[in-house]
Amino acid sequence: MGINEFLKEIYRLKFGYGFRKSARQMEEVFLFFLFAEYFGMPNYFKFYFAEIIPELLEEFHSWHRRMGMEKSPLEWIRCC
């Protein structure tokens, strides 16, 4: 690892918290819309979202774990 990388990583680790956190919040809102049906709300964009779901599998996995559910809560997406 070069010194540039090293310093950058330290800076990111030390001070990136606020940015990491707000990025995470936006992500959460997005996922909330994506899986709106799970919360009992109609999802009018399901058709359009269907395309990106495979891309989001990893993301979905860490999301349901963050929400305190060890296994996937949705029937149509099984846990890895």
Next chain:
Amino acid sequence: MSAIEIILFAFLMYAMGYLLYSRYLSKKVFSLDDSRKTPAWELRDDVDYVPTNRWILLGHHFTSITGAGPIIGPAIAVIWGWLPALLWVVLGAVFIGAVHDFSALVTSIRHKGKSIGTILGNYAGEKARIVFLLLILALAILVNAVFAYVIALLFTKFPASVIPAWSIVPLAVIFGYSVYRFRVNFVLLSIVFLLLLYISVFVGNSFPVYPDILKNLTGIDPLIFWIFILFLYTFFASSLPVWVLLQPRDFLNGLQLIVLLVLMYVGALVADPVVSAPAINIDPEGAPSIFPFLFITIACGALSGFHALVSSGTTSKQLSKESDARTVGYLGFLGESSLAVIVIVACTAGLSLVSYDRYSELYSSWDSIKKSSIPAVVEGGAGLISSLGIDYGLSQTLIATLIVLFAATTMDTSVRIQRYILNELGHIYDLKLLRNPWSASLIAVLTSMVLVFSKEEGKGGFLFWPIFGAANQLLAALALLVSFLYLRSERKPTLAILIPFMLVLIITSSAMFLNFLNNTLKKDILLATVSFIILTLEVVIILESIRVVKNGYK
């Protein structure tokens, strides 16, 4: 005795501590096991819990725990001679301080990366957690009172440091903005800003802001003027979002810290000055007795409870492997301790480069060190650095500026900490006044200000340092207690934690009791009251510990 011999001794002990003792701690006491998932992996969310390379984490941890603390304590404590201070710094670090940091880190890892305060609350109940909060609050108030005085003293004694110390403010803001705004080479950017800062040191050296000018302009005593300005600055700076000023400033400080350490150590090795201070001076004029006061005067560098907050607050959530705790927790502390060692060298040997009896002039009595211990670091350190061919005056300005920068960042952080704690207490007791960030900041700044101004109009700010040390070590005692309770619940050997814990309790309680007694006899109500408060917190902690340990046995 020469500087090189002192440095060799310290590093030999550090090496042995790291290679042997920390190995014993990780294998036999805490049984570190890399197959166990750390919270960073188990709870990975890439926000709080981020698995991180251990060297990056060490850099982060080291720069978070090290600041002006290990400079001020040893600078005062060498009044008892160089030997006791050196032994306490080195042996204290190896057997107590580093053990404390390491054990707080490991204990936190084994509790899903929770902070020591929360784990304490789990083991010992809500009351213990409130005592913990109050101790941190006391620490923050005391540290601000002392640091405001230290900075003001440096500004009046070394007027050349005024311009560079303030020019970091715009520099840090621009640095922080550039980091996020432009995709520039990070090393290049850091070097450019460090150079700009050093240019400001050069400018400051050519245009000192003499205290007389200030006095003529404002009509106020310069020391009081600076203390007042510093609190005003801290009040506003601590209200800014952290990424505007505090973070970039903190980062530049971290780099400066490395620069300072390298310059002073290389300077000491090149010049190899002889130690002009006596090895032991049992009874300096007007000083309190060496036991227990030496041990609380040097807190940071030998044992500091504040580190438990960093260890268990952020570092534990980022540790990638359990065995990394040895590098990050133990070695990180030795890094801080090495700063205390070079300060001892500067004050006892570096000063002999200025003149052979400079030490005895500056450390003539306990009363004189209030004004001369920090200048001793500056003069002695400048002596060391100037042996590398840097102009002596410029070296002085550089060191004075760096101490000011470290202390000012700590003031900013500790006002923020006070605000969080006051907010939390405001929620617990439902007090609107404490929940408002502005009024909380105002209360934070005012309490420190009252302390510092009530002692000989600011000139006695130093008198709070030993009390700060005691409060800091009490906090460490609480963290050690948590580790002890954890080890006992796991049926592991506890002596390595229990002995330091008892020692710290004996040192701090006897020191606070003596301080309380002496100041009551001297009718110094303020110092007596502050000592009494810390002593009361200590008694509560001891009683709570006994209760918890007893209940555990049932």
